Amino acid sequence: MNWINRKIKKSNEILRVDKKMSNNTTKKAINFLSFLTSYKCTNECKHCALLASPNQDDIKIEFGDLKRYLEDITSNYIVQEVGFFGGEPLLNFDLLISFIEEVKKYDIPKIGLPTNGYWGKKDSIAKEYALKLKKAGLNSIGFSVDAFHQEFIPLDDVKNAVRACHEAGIEIIYLISQNLGGPGAKNTFNEKTKEITDILSDEFDYYQLITGDLQVKGRAANHLTEYFSMETIPSDKCLIFKVPMFMIDPNGWVFHQLCQGITIGNAKKKPLSEIISEFNYRKHPIIGKVVAKGGPQNLLEMAIEKGYKPLSGYADKCHICSSARNFLRPYYPNILEPSNLYL
Numbered sequence: 001m002n003w004i005n006r007k008i009k010k011s012n013e014i015l016r017v018d019k020k021m022s023n024n025t026t027k028k029a030i031n032f033l034s035f036l037t038s039y040k041c042t043n044e045c046k047h048c049a050l051l052a053s054p055n056q057d058d059i060k061i062e063f064g065d066l067k068r069y070l071e072d073i074t075s076n077y078i079v080q081e082v083g084f085f086g087g088e089p090l091l092n093f094d095l096l097i098s099f100i101e102e103v104k105k106y107d108i109p110k111i112g113l114p115t116n117g118y119w120g121k122k123d124s125i126a127k128e129y130a131l132k133l134k135k136a137g138l139n140s141i142g143f144s145v146d147a148f149h150q151e152f153i154p155l156d157d158v159k160n161a162v163r164a165c166h167e168a169g170i171e172i173i174y175l176i177s178q179n180l181g182g183p184g185a186k187n188t189f190n191e192k193t194k195e196i197t198d199i200l201s202d203e204f205d206y207y208q209l210i211t212g213d214l215q216v217k218g219r220a221a222n223h224l225t226e227y228f229s230m231e232t233i234p235s236d237k238c239l240i241f242k243v244p245m246f247m248i249d250p251n252g253w254v255f256h257q258l259c260q261g262i263t264i265g266n267a268k269k270k271p272l273s274e275i276i277s278e279f280n281y282r283k284h285p286i287i288g289k290v291v292a293k294g295g296p297q298n299l300l301e302m303a304i305e306k307g308y309k310p311l312s313g314y315a316d317k318c319h320i321c322s323s324a325r326n327f328l329r330p331y332y333p334n335i336l337e338p339s340n341l342y343l
């Protein structure tokens with residue numbers, strides 16, 4: 001089971017629980033609400049769907065915005081889990097701590113984030129950061145470890161950060177890695193990733209490993225298609241939108257948690273709870289196409305009608321989707337946003 005399916009399965013389980021909870025109140029449930037704190041990162045990984053990089057603008061979610069989003073959403077929905085994403089969320093450490101403390105006030109059961117672990121370079125900093133994260137209320141942390149990330153971050157730094165989080169008492173520690181080229185594909189990236197996860201499993205026994213198949217969107221569409229057969233035009237539907245999981249970026253754009261660049265509104269212009277309550281994925285001009293029969297092929301046809309020259313094959317459905325959306329972007333202002341997510 002890949003990472004997305006695992007997340008959807010888990011979310012469906014949570015959704016059933018949430019529906020029971022919702023019966024006791026008038027509020028509906030949101031499984032997962034996440035904040036994309038900034039697009040800036042220490043790395044420029046070849047596979048990054050968010051095109052995160054040290055060169056991205058240093059625009060961050062503002063504390064006042066986060067406070068407003070939380071007040072609004074928790075007044076109208078039950079939120080099971082909040083996550084802080086990037087880029088690298090720990091690059092703005094003090095702001096991140098203030099965000100976690102704010103979320104903690106709302107009794108949301110799970111607060112987590114993924115990190116590349118760059119901050120484990122010095123033991124003293126790793127310990128200080130881990131203790132502050134725990135004290136603020138973080139109870140789940142994921143470390144991205146694979147051949148892509150370890151081109152930039154020495155594994156020893158990640159180990160220090162993992163160890164510090166365990167010692168600080170952060171309850172759930174994930175290691176998150178990605179396979180390239182589909183299940184069981186043999187290539188240098190997957191071999192390197194296996195070496196990395198083997199080293200970590202020899203050293204630690206208190207983490208959960210999450211492995212997923214890389215989807216070809218963002219930077220992967222430019223750098224990694226040679227690892228796929230590129231012989232077919234997949235026609236499977238996109239399933240992610242069935243699960244209510246939302247992400248808000250520094251400019252207020254609201255996306256599905258698992259796919260950024262297709263917006264359902266802007267929370268700086270309209271209350272987040274209204275955007276979410278009015279969202280009907282089947283009626284959305286782009287999402288409605290990718291969830292319909294034929295999946296992202298429907299976007300491909302729309303792009304071809306407007307002059308797009310298709311490839312003879314695509315790596316996966318996300319590759320079709322993101323290639324077509326790159327072309328269609330000028331036709332869908334305020335929907336195919338923000339510009340920094342497009343090539």
Ligand code: SF4
Nearest residue numbers: 238259290317318321
């Ligand atoms: S098919 Fe399109 S909408 Fe679905 S996850 Fe892939 S890129 Fe996102």
